[in-house]
Every structure is written in C-alpha cells, then in structure tokens.
Amino acid sequence: MNKIAIIEDDIDICNMIAKFLENNKYIVHYALNGAEGIELCKSLVPDLIILDIMLPRLNGNDVLQRLRKFTNAPVIVVSAKTMVQTKIDLLKLGADDYMTKPFDLHELLARIEANLKRTSNTSCQNDTLTYRDIEINNSLVYIKEVLVPFTSTELKILRLLLQYPQKIFQSKIYMNPFGMKRMLMMMIR
Incomplete structure (x- = not known):
C-alpha cells in the first residue's frame, strides 16, 4: 500500500x-x-x-x-x-x-x-541499496546512518555505482543513462 x-x-x-x-x-x-x-x-x-x-x-x-x-x-x-x-x-x-x-x-x-x-x-529507483556503510532508501542517502544531502545527478551516479560495485566503468557509461556528456568529469570538478 x-x-x-x-x-x-x-x-x-x-x-x-x-x-x-x-x-x-x-x-x-x-x-x-x-x-x-x-x-x-x-x-x-x-x-x-x-x-x-x-x-x-x-x-x-x-x-x-x-x-x-x-x-x-x-x-x-x-x-x-x-x-x-x-x-x-x-x-x-x-x-x-x-x-x-x-x-x-x-x-x-x-x-x-x-x-x-x-x-x-521509476520504482526501481525507490528500492533500498546498501553497500558497506552507504544506504540509499527512496532518494535519501545515509552514510554511517547519517543523512547526507545529494543532488539528483549525484544520486543517480551513486545509485549506478552501488548497483554494480564490482564493475569498472568507462566515462561513456555516464553519458548514456543521463543524457549528459562528461557528467562524471563535471561532477568531480
């Protein structure tokens, strides 16, 4: 419900x-x-x-x-x-x-x-993801049980990384899901 x-x-x-x-x-x-x-x-x-x-x-x-x-x-x-x-x-x-x-x-x-x-x-976005001390629950990010604010773009990147913790990503992967070129490079700066 x-x-x-x-x-x-x-x-x-x-x-x-x-x-x-x-x-x-x-x-x-x-x-x-x-x-x-x-x-x-x-x-x-x-x-x-x-x-x-x-x-x-x-x-x-x-x-x-x-x-x-x-x-x-x-x-x-x-x-x-x-x-x-x-x-x-x-x-x-x-x-x-x-x-x-x-x-x-x-x-x-x-x-x-x-x-x-x-x-x-987009219900898959509402599932709880956990990796070590990081938990994403319904667009809320907790690190060591402390709520940490994330932008929607940062949240998308973090969600992708947590869904595939053993995968090594190339920069072009970040272009496709979100439609922005060089998003990861933009977020790192």
Whole structure:
C-alpha cells in the first residue's frame, strides 16, 4: 500500500482526506504545520505528499523547497489560492500538481493515482541499496546512518555505482543513462 503524507493546518480537511484515502487502500499520515510536515516526510518517506500552502510555522512554498532537497515524491498542492501566477510559481518550485479548494475527493484520488502511476515507472529507483556503510532508501542517502544531502545527478551516479560495485566503468557509461556528456568529469570538478 502506498503511503501518503498530508501537510494541512485544517484538521477537518486532514480527517476528511485521510478517511477517504484509507477507504481506498492508502496509508495516510498528516501534520498540521510546515515544520512538522517536513519531519513527517523525513521519517515516513511517503510515496506522495498533499501540501497546503497557507500553513503556520513554515509556509507551503518554503516547505516545498525543503522537501525537494530530500525527496522526489510527487507533491500535490491543495490550496484556496486561485491566482494563476501562484499555481505557476509552485509548479516551478517543484510541485507536480495543483488543486484549488474546494475540491472533489474523487478528483483528488484520480490525481493521486495518475501521479503515482508516473512515479511507479521509476520504482526501481525507490528500492533500498546498501553497500558497506552507504544506504540509499527512496532518494535519501545515509552514510554511517547519517543523512547526507545529494543532488539528483549525484544520486543517480551513486545509485549506478552501488548497483554494480564490482564493475569498472568507462566515462561513456555516464553519458548514456543521463543524457549528459562528461557528467562524471563535471561532477568531480
């Protein structure tokens, strides 16, 4: 079952969404402010995040930016803000989808399923890889059990190296999977 994190300050909305999604076979956890939401996502490692942007303690824009530093899970923004520029800004910050309140729960479910379907195509990227003191779990890298920030490019290279620890790579291997010439040389500099 997929895990969904809801970051929303309205407890009634949290309960309504949670009950509906649990009835549709999802595991749901929620946080009522931005700071708790970030901690929830670090510990839960959700498959998808539903994020309000008008939050206490840390607004949704800041939460989204911080989430993108450690997770690639799809983020659906659910907000009362209807201005097109707000939607554009959040999509550019890393949101995957945007719904305006009030919304239909069945539409939310359809959007969740569509986002999860897109990310399931890369589900092999979500498997835990371990080599000696290094562990990659759902785009989070731990070295000696300490979370270490990696860019997505660094993560792809590390994942490739951990998948084939005995293999000696040539530089051209790094060009093909990611479509960039001389990526390894760029990352070493």
